[in-house]
Amino acid sequence: MASRMAATEVSALLMNCKFNIESLENVINRIQILRNITSRMHPEKSLPSFPIMQKVNRQPTGHVLYLRLESYVLTEKELQENHFPRPDGTGNTKFYHSERTNKEYFANDARRCVRCSNTFENSCSFHWAKLATKQCGNSFEKHYKCCNGKVNSIGCTVAPYHVHHNNKFDTSGYKNTVFYPMSHMHLQVFSLDCELIYTTAGMEVAQVTLINSECDVVYETFVQPDNQILDYNTR
Numbered sequence: 466m467a468s469r470m471a472a473t474e475v476s477a478l479l480m481n482c483k484f485n486i487e488s489l490e491n492v493i494n495r496i497q498i499l500r501n502i503t504s505r506m507h508p509e510k511s512l513p514s515f516p517i518m519q520k521v522n523r524q525p526t527g528h529v530l531y532l533r534l535e536s537y538v539l540t541e542k543e544l545q546e547n548h549f550p551r552p553d554g555t556g557n558t559k560f561y562h563s564e565r566t567n568k569e570y571f572a573n574d575a576r577r578c579v580r581c582s583n584t585f586e587n588s589c590s591f592h593w594a595k596l597a598t599k600q601c602g603n604s605f606e607k608h609y610k611c612c613n614g615k616v617n618s619i620g621c622t623v624a625p626y627h628v629h630h631n632n633k634f635d636t637s638g639y640k641n642t643v644f645y646p647m648s649h650m651h652l653q654v655f656s657l658d659c660e661l662i663y664t665t666a667g668m669e670v671a672q673v674t675l676i677n678s679e680c681d682v683v684y685e686t687f688v689q690p691d692n693q694i695l696d697y698n699t700r
C-alpha cells in the first residue's frame with residue numbers, strides 16, 4: 466500500500482518536474498518521507514536501499530542561474546527610467562532624466578559637499594555609515610550605524626577635504642559592450658563590483674572586481690584615477 470502510494474506520488478512529482486533544483490529536492494524529500502512511513506508500517510521488512518542524493522546544491526550556477534535571472538533583465542525603458550547611461554543613437558551616450566531628477570542633479574549648488582552637506586569651508590565632519598531605523602519604545606528613530614548618532618548630529622568622522630560627485634552624469638568615455646554570439650548553454654552570470662574614491666573631479670573608479678556564479682574572482686584590477694585623490698573612501 467505504502468509502496469504504491471510512494472510510486473504514485475513520485476511519478477506525479479516527476480510529471481510536474483521541469484528539471485529544476487526545487488523539483489529535484491521535492492522528489493528527494495518525498496521519497497525520504499515515504500520511506501520512513503513504509504518502515505514504520507512494516508518494521509519487519511527491510512527496505513531495498515537505493516542511493517538518494519545526500520546534498521543538493523541549492524545555489525544554481527552557470528547557465529542555469531542565467532536562465533533563472535533572465536526574466537529580471539531590465540528593458541530599455543526601465544534602464545532609461547533608472548538613469549543608466551544609454552546610447553543615444555548618434556554614437557554618444559545619454560542619461561534620461563525626469564523633470565525632478567534634472568532639478569535634483571543639475572540645479573544643485575556645486576559647492577555643497579555630498580558627505581557633510583556643508584559648503585566647502587572648514588573641515589568635513591560626517592557620518593561614514595548609513596542611517597538605520599531603530600525601535601525606541603512605541604516609536605521608531607533613525608540613528609547612524611557608525612556611532613548611533615541621531616539625524617543632524619555632528620559627524621563622528623573628520624576628513625581634511627570636502628567632496629562632490631559632479632562628474633556623476635558626465636557622458637564622455639562610455640563604450641558599447643562588444644556583441645559576442647554564443648549558445649544559450651554558455652551564457653553565464655557575473656557580478657561586478659567597483660570601488661570608487663573621491664578625487665578633485667568627483668568620484669572615480671579605483672578597483673574593479675568580477676566574480677562568476679561560483680563566487681570565484683575571475684578579474685580584479687586597480688585603476689589609476691585621472692585626477693588627484695582626495696579620499697580613498699575607506700571610512
Ligand SMILES: [Zn+2]
Nearest residue numbers: 578581589627
Ligand atoms: Zn564635507
Ligand SMILES: [Zn+2]
Nearest residue numbers: 592611612621
Ligand atoms: Zn557616525
